[in-house]
Amino acid sequence: DIQMTQSPSSVSASVGDRVTITCRASQGISSWLAWYQQKPGKAPKLLIYAASSLQSGVPSRFSGSGSGTDFTLTISSLQPEDFATYYCQQANSFPHTFGGGTKVEIK
Amino acid sequence: QVQLQESGPGLVKPSQTLSLTCTVSGGSISSGGYYWSWIRQHPGKGLEWIGYIYYSGSTYYNPSLKSRVTISVDTSKNQFSLKLSSVTAADTAVYYCARTHTRYFDYWGQGTLVTVSS
Numbered sequence: 001d002i003q004m005t006q007s008p009s010s011v012s013a014s015v016g017d018r019v020t021i022t023c024r025a026s027q028g029i030s031s032w033l034a035w036y037q038q039k040p041g042k043a044p045k046l047l048i049y050a051a052s053s054l055q056s057g058v059p060s061r062f063s064g065s066g067s068g069t070d071f072t073l074t075i076s077s078l079q080p081e082d083f084a085t086y087y088c089q090q091a092n093s094f095p096h097t098f099g100g101g102t103k104v105e106i107k
Numbered sequence: 108q109v110q111l112q113e114s115g116p117g118l119v120k121p122s123q124t125l126s127l128t129c130t131v132s133g134g135s136i137s138s139g140g141y142y143w144s145w146i147r148q149h150p151g152k153g154l155e156w157i158g159y160i161y162y163s164g165s166t167y168y169n170p171s172l173k174s175r176v177t178i179s180v181d182t183s184k185n186q187f188s189l190k191l192s193s194v195t196a197a198d199t200a201v202y203y204c205a206r207t208h209t210r211y212f213d214y215w216g217q218g219t220l221v222t223v224s225s
Contacts (some may be wrong), residue, residue, distance in 0.1 A: 001170075001171075005128035018199055034209065034211045034212075036154075036212075042146070042170050042217075043205075043216065043217055043218050044154065044203075044215060045215075046211060046212060046213045048214075049209070049211040050209075050211075054181060055213065087153065088209070089154075089212075090209055091185055091209075091210035094167055094169075094170075095156055095169040095170060095171070096210065097154070097156065098154040098155070099153070101153050103223040
C-alpha cells in the first residue's frame with residue numbers, strides 16, 4: 001500500500017494567515033492526489049483533485065501543488081470557516097489511501 | 108444536486124455481519140460515469156477506503172478487508188450496499204458512502220456510526 005504522510009499533524013493559526021500543509025507519498029503517484037476538509041461531526045468535503053484542480057464551489061483561497069511524492073495544500077488567507085481537519089488521499093493505485101490528517105486550530 | 112444517505116443498524120454483535128445501504132438521490136447510479144464507494148473512519152482517527160462498485164456490478168476492494176467485504180448495487184432502487192462479515196470491535200467506525208469521480212470522492216453521505224458490541 002502507498003503510505004501518505006501529512007505534516008504537521010496540527011497547526012495553530014490566526015484569521016488572515018497563510019497556511020501550508022504538506023503530504024508525502026511513500027512512492028510516486030504522479031498527480032493522483034486529492035485534498036479534503038472535514039469539520040467535526042461532518043463528512044469530508046472534496047477541495048482539490050488531481051493535485052491542483054479546484055473542486056467546483058470551493059473558494060479560490062485554497063490551492064494545491066506538487067507531483068510525484070510531495071504535495072502541498074495552501075490556504076492563502078485563513079477564514080473562520082476554515083478551521084477543520086484536512087486530509088490528503090492518493091488515487092494512483094489500489095487501495096486508495098489517506099493521510100493521517102492535519103488539524104488547523106485557532107491561535 | 109446528488110445526495111447520499113446511509114441506513115442500517117447502529118449496533119452489531121461481534122462475529123455477525125454488518126449491513127448498510129446507501130440511497131442515492133438527485134442522480135441515477137445506472138447512468139454510469141461514477142463508481143460508488145464505502146469509506147470508514149474509526150472514532151477520532153483517519154479515513155479508510157473499503158471499496159467501490161460500478162453500476163454494472165464490477166467491484167474493487169481494499170485487500171485488507173477483501174475477505175470479509177461485499178459491495179452490491181440495486182439500480183432499480185438507486186441504492187448500493189455494504190456487507191462486512193465476522194465483525195469485531197475493530198470494525199466500530201463511522202461508515203460513509205460516497206460518489207467516486209475519477210477515483211476522487213466528490214459527494215458524501217452524512218455518515219452512520221456502527222458500534223460492534225455484545
